[in-house]
Amino acid sequence: MTEAAAALKALADSMARRAAEAADLGKLLDILDKIPGVDFQRREPDATYLATMMAAFQMGELSLVVTCTGPKSTDIEILRMLPLTAAEADALVGSPKFGATVLAEGQEGRPAIQMLMNKENLAQNYRHVSVDALIKGLMKPIENVPFVGGVLAAALGLVARPIAKLILDIIFTQAEKIIRYARGGNAVLPAPTEEQPHPPSPVEKKPDLVAGAEKEKRAVGQIEPLASQEVTADEVSSDIRNPGR
Numbered sequence: 001m002t003e004a005a006a007a008l009k010a011l012a013d014s015m016a017r018r019a020a021e022a023a024d025l026g027k028l029l030d031i032l033d034k035i036p037g038v039d040f041q042r043r044e045p046d047a048t049y050l051a052t053m054m055a056a057f058q059m060g061e062l063s064l065v066v067t068c069t070g071p072k073s074t075d076i077e078i079l080r081m082l083p084l085t086a087a088e089a090d091a092l093v094g095s096p097k098f099g100a101t102v103l104a105e106g107q108e109g110r111p112a113i114q115m116l117m118n119k120e121n122l123a124q125n126y127r128h129v130s131v132d133a134l135i136k137g138l139m140k141p142i143e144n145v146p147f148v149g150g151v152l153a154a155a156l157g158l159v160a161r162p163i164a165k166l167i168l169d170i171i172f173t174q175a176e177k178i179i180r181y182a183r184g185g186n187a188v189l190p191a192p193t194e195e196q197p198h199p200p201s202p203v204e205k206k207p208d209l210v211a212g213a214e215k216e217k218r219a220v221g222q223i224e225p226l227a228s229q230e231v232t233a234d235e236v237s238s239d240i241r242n243p244g245r
Helices: 002-015 022-033 047-052 086-093 119-128 131-142 149-183 233-241
Strands: 053-059 062-070 073-080 098-105 111-118
Touching (some): 022 053, 022 098, 047 062, 047 086, 053 119, 053 149, 062 131, 086 098, 098 149, 111 119, 119 149
Antiparallel strands (some): 053 111
16 A cells, blocks of 8 residues: 555656646556555456447556446446457447547557547547546545555545546547547537536637547647537437538
């Protein structure tokens, strides 16, 4: 426990001097995995589970998974699940629903962290993900660990919030790309908020935190408010299946 608390504090101190990066999520999961008593559920990806998935942040056999649990509700959990490519996920569900983007490069040309996306689910439901829900998902692994104590929980809390904000920005950025592609550049996108994002609000300028599927790199970008009608879930679903209509 002492080693985990020290590692979390060192990560928090590092992040206090810079913006959070995708690699920080990998470091956090590695720390959690070494805490005695933390037991991540093992999950075999199948068509039923993938149909509920919005996004999976894959780091080796550990994944932070965001799923749809009902109308306007989502769940976030960390699972032991072998990473999938978009093509493998498409093969399991039997249709081309998935995309992937590399968030951090690894060794030998393999991604250290990759985001697997169910494009239709992400475009329809990204507004229902919040920073608070993501923090809860990141804190969940230590909830049932005996003798955790306030020190470890406090240290985890220091790193969970900036990492949760980063993840939310990545989710919104990727949803923006999917919707803009489907609508030919015309879509209204609300800004991510710390609470449940409802109703939509004007979008503030923020750094482009993730490379696109084409691995394009921009020094500074922004999510811009777009002047058109709000996109409904049905419209997004139709447009993703029939882009450019």
